[in-house]
Amino acid sequence: MIKESLELPVPYELKRIPDFDDSLKWISWIRENIHFDVFASNSAVEKKIFEDAGFKATDIPFYDREKYSSTQIRERIISGGDWQSLLPAGTIRVMSEIGGVDRIRELAKQ
Numbered sequence: 001m002i003k004e005s006l007e008l009p010v011p012y013e014l015k016r017i018p019d020f021d022d023s024l025k026w027i028s029w030i031r032e033n034i035h036f037d038v039f040a041s042n043s044a045v046e047k048k049i050f051e052d053a054g055f056k057a058t059d060i061p062f063y064d065r066e067k068y069s070s071t072q073i074r075e076r077i078i079s080g081g082d083w084q085s086l087l088p089a090g091t092i093r094v095m096s097e098i099g100g101v102d103r104i105r106e107l108a109k110q
Contacts, residue, residue, distance in 0.1 A: 005090035027053045077101055078108045 002014060015034050020026040027049065039050040039057045047057040068086055076083035084092050095101060
């Protein structure tokens with residue numbers, strides 16, 4: 001869904017990173033398998049892990065966070081409100097392909 005929705009003016013690659021219960025193993029795996037210039041995250045813990053390992057880490061700027069909140073979008077989906085105007089076309093297409101709206105509504109019932 002991310003790849004379908006990104007329209008960036010710079011080259012990029014999306015990589016799957018396995019989860020480890022150990023920060024040192026996680027960083028070691030990343031060093032061996034992925035090459036990048038900057039690590040971007042809004043997680044203070046993740047940024048500290050990367051900075052402590054010698055990587056440059058930065059925040060991801062939020063864009064109109066109140067309007068484009070994932071919680072707000074899920075609430076609109078559940079209530080039948082307009083959520084499509086808040087998402088890129090690629091995300092809407094994938095949501096349709098995987099039955100995402102129904103899945104979100106079913107999870108909300110639980």
